[in-house]
Amino acid sequence: MGKQIFKGRYTTENDSDIVVFIIGMRINRRLAIHKWLPVFLAMPSMVKELYTHQEELGFLSMESFFGLRTTVMIQYWNSTENLLTYARGEKHLKAWKAFNQKVGNNNAVGIYHETYQIKKGTYESVYGNMPLHGLSKALPHIPIGKEINNARKRLKVDKKGTK
Template identity: 70%
Template structure:
């Protein structure tokens, strides 16, 4: 995948529901290499599987981050049904079983995940002189126009439904 920079300002259409799934690990005991390396090495195979089967799995895209002790992967999904179905798939179940077998209750390495279900119209984005990234890689990437020039305008439909009091 190329990293072509899109000059100027871009945003995304927010006309579809999206699921954002954040998963990662934290090395709690750096010297316990035998505990945390297998956890770290389980992820590349799953990432490869996701990209090879994007359409059928409902996986849209992902970004990865690596810190001194903590990793994070932000992934974008078509639906919670797709995400939950993947969690029951062979590659993920195998990794989960291996984690429980090798790590068990050891506090040498920690794992976490968070899931956010975001309704259409309830998110916005802006990218200036960037390659496709984040939601811009997961959804339709479009140039900024007069109608999408500000975050307020990009969120206007969602803000209208949230801020208007219910009629009596």
């Protein structure tokens, strides 16, 4: 059984500050499994922890994508402080320490992350005939009506681009 598809066009509220955190890894040497597999396997337990303690951590939601060499996780948080607090937490620090001990500056596997602080009213989203995805899993999911039927209206900007 698949995810529920919401027929029609939907958007999300944009009345809260949010943090978008993109994190991933890249396998640089495919045959060096002993180097990149521990990095790959460290993430599921952290994801489980995030969803188990979602509200208290300030974690909103996430999406994961897997390519031939690269994985990426897009996470949504309610504040930078909550994200940084989690980064200093026991489970993350243990995984980070293990990565540095096992991989360090070895070029078999790379990791990356990017953090974006987004102010309320400065983002918008559209989902057409989709299950809950991305921000719609993290924020209120609302049908698009006449009053918000284009990006300019959802962002509350005039034709000059000002609010």
